[in-house]
Amino acid sequence: MRKLWLPGAAVALIVLVAVLAPVLPLMDPIRQDVANRLAAYVPGSPMGRDEFGRDVMSRLIWGARSSLAVAFASAAIAATLGTALGLLGGWFRGVAEFLAIRGADVVLCFPPVLLALLVVTLLGPGTGTLILVLSVLYLPGFIRVSFAEVLSARGQDYVEAVRALGARTPRILLRTVLPNIAGPVLVQVSLAVASAVVLESGLSFLGLGVVPPTPSWGLMIRGARATMEQAPMLLVWPCVALTITILAMNLLCDAVRDLADKRGGGGAPKLRLVDRLLPGLFPAPEGPRPLLDVQGLTVEIAVPGGIIRPVEDLGFRLDPGRTLAIVGESGSGKSMAATAIMGLLPPAARVAAGVARFEGEDLLRMPEPARRRLRGGAMAMVFQDPMSSLNPVHRIGDQVAEAIRAHRDVPAAKASAEAVALLRRVGIADPERRARAYPHELSGGMRQRVMIAMAIANKPRLLIADEPTTALDVTVQAAILELLAELRREEGMGVVLITHSLGVVAEVAEDVVVMYAAQVVERGPVERVFARPLHPYTRALLAAVPDGDVEPEGIPGVVPRPDSWPPGCRFAPRCAFATAACATPPALEELQDQAVRCVRWRELSA
Numbered sequence: 001m002r003k004l005w006l007p008g009a010a011v012a013l014i015v016l017v018a019v020l021a022p023v024l025p026l027m028d029p030i031r032q033d034v035a036n037r038l039a040a041y042v043p044g045s046p047m048g049r050d051e052f053g054r055d056v057m058s059r060l061i062w063g064a065r066s067s068l069a070v071a072f073a074s075a076a077i078a079a080t081l082g083t084a085l086g087l088l089g090g091w092f093r094g095v096a097e098f099l100a101i102r103g104a105d106v107v108l109c110f111p112p113v114l115l116a117l118l119v120v121t122l123l124g125p126g127t128g129t130l131i132l133v134l135s136v137l138y139l140p141g142f143i144r145v146s147f148a149e150v151l152s153a154r155g156q157d158y159v160e161a162v163r164a165l166g167a168r169t170p171r172i173l174l175r176t177v178l179p180n181i182a183g184p185v186l187v188q189v190s191l192a193v194a195s196a197v198v199l200e201s202g203l204s205f206l207g208l209g210v211v212p213p214t215p216s217w218g219l220m221i222r223g224a225r226a227t228m229e230q231a232p233m234l235l236v237w238p239c240v241a242l243t244i245t246i247l248a249m250n251l252l253c254d255a256v257r258d259l260a261d262k263r264g265g266g267g268a269p270k271l272r273l274v275d276r277l278l279p280g281l282f283p284a285p286e287g288p289r290p291l292l293d294v295q296g297l298t299v300e301i302a303v304p305g306g307i308i309r310p311v312e313d314l315g316f317r318l319d320p321g322r323t324l325a326i327v328g329e330s331g332s333g334k335s336m337a338a339t340a341i342m343g344l345l346p347p348a349a350r351v352a353a354g355v356a357r358f359e360g361e362d363l364l365r366m367p368e369p370a371r372r373r374l375r376g377g378a379m380a381m382v383f384q385d386p387m388s389s390l391n392p393v394h395r396i397g398d399q400v401a402e403a404i405r406a407h408r409d410v411p412a413a414k415a416s417a418e419a420v421a422l423l424r425r426v427g428i429a430d431p432e433r434r435a436r437a438y439p440h441e442l443s444g445g446m447r448q449r450v451m452i453a454m455a456i457a458n459k460p461r462l463l464i465a466d467e468p469t470t471a472l473d474v475t476v477q478a479a480i481l482e483l484l485a486e487l488r489r490e491e492g493m494g495v496v497l498i499t500h501s502l503g504v505v506a507e508v509a510e511d512v513v514v515m516y517a518a519q520v521v522e523r524g525p526v527e528r529v530f531a532r533p534l535h536p537y538t539r540a541l542l543a544a545v546p547d548g549d550v551e552p553e554g555i556p557g558v559v560p561r562p563d564s565w566p567p568g569c570r571f572a573p574r575c576a577f578a579t580a581a582c583a584t585p586p587a588l589e590e591l592q593d594q595a596v597r598c599v600r601w602r603e604l605s606a
């Protein structure tokens, strides 16, 4: 609120002065007094007189009326129409989308001055024409902003929740969607008003706007141009008025947007104020500092049908020397989360929210060069498929040496010797000879060991291993896992292990995060979660693990795609315990050292 009052007061003052112009003790703004042409000061005219001897202060205040009236009217018309069109296009898609978006594209094809010339030729110059021209010019901006925001909002849980409650479309649009897109629309209003003040001046300057002798800031600048050398202040006054108005408008709309945008505080990621303003500046004060602290991580991808969220509100904490496993079926968002943390998202994807602090520094907001220095250095990643991650045309010894030299300034011979030592370290027999081999000459297990050698080449403190053993047979799997456990014990490295296999989790991890359809459904220490799973999905995953002669129970159905999450609980359509209560999206409930996202967990575990 405090941010609001200063720009609010400034805008209110400007508008008030403009509105009160008729009752203020001002001289007639169009009365000419040729005897005092270009006078710098005349009693009663503190800002002097213009090229026709008219009072500058009076023209400035009366000019504010025309300039602001045109700016506010055109921004209001464009905002109302554009938001409505964007809302309908984004919600109904199809023909509504075509009309809104293609219409906006057509307008954008016209250069503003050409459009103004066209309309002025048809309708004649004047304030009304100017408002019409500017409204049309700003319409596409509002359509595009609201369209994009609606696409993003329509997939949100809260929208699905009101849909599930049977609310009618107009009500959903006006009461649920509109307030949530108000922030960006308000920013667009600020831009439109500020730009309209400038365009009004420009068009009036060109004779396409306000008609003389009615004062406007644009006309004042136009008049002052011819006498710039004799009376430069005539140019300065309207320019100062323009600058102050635009600045105040922008600050005001920024503040209003921050107030209107409650989304940051509403969702599950409850960030401290300082983290919202300056993310990653100060680590959390409580407890020892975690190695990796992820909160509210949300990833968005723009796809032809709109925006999908393959990772939503992911949170976990990893301490040094521990292993945290992320489990879930294919498509639950595990790899996307890992690549987001490493800063390796595909170009179409972006981090929409959240923080991922590595030793207190937020990786998600770190400049790319700093993140690149960490990658392969203090933090490293091992991918699922070592064949596609190794360069087929380079010897593996050279590739490991390259990984060393990318982060440390060591001579080539020393790097090669270190590479051989690393290959020995990861259990490759006869490393001197193997260092000269090409990737295709090695087995899958060997290649994965090479990848691990490259990952640990610079003694990372964090290793993210994305299904490092999936492509390997069981004995090699066990050897690789043992290697990771050994490295962790000896180097004190923290490991995030992404896997499908609960057997692997039980063997090597201390903590587990169970993901389903982009969300965490359960989280906690492995022993506790496996002994007493609280979420039906965790139970189903555990029941699907083969156990001696007992035939495992498969989970019926498949993970839904990110563009078709079910309303309410995302696991409900596959859940044996789903009831009507599951139609409401469940929140992640934090217990003492476990967390669960299921409205029925209490009764089910009782």
Ligand SMILES: Nc1ncnc2c1ncn2[C@@H]1O[C@H](COP(=O)(O)OP(=O)(O)OP(=O)(O)O)[C@@H](O)[C@H]1O
Pocket (backbone or CB within 6 Å): 301, 303, 310, 328, 329, 330, 331, 332, 333, 334, 335, 336, 337, 346, 348, 561, 562
């Ligand atoms: N570039 C992309 N464009 C659109 N959707 C994508 C893209 N990459 C991934 N997805 C979708 O995001 C969702 C999560 O994918 P992700 O690879 O993170 O899942 P996962 O749990 O790691 O699966 P797996 O175990 O098979 O690797 C999937 O539904 C996938 O289809």
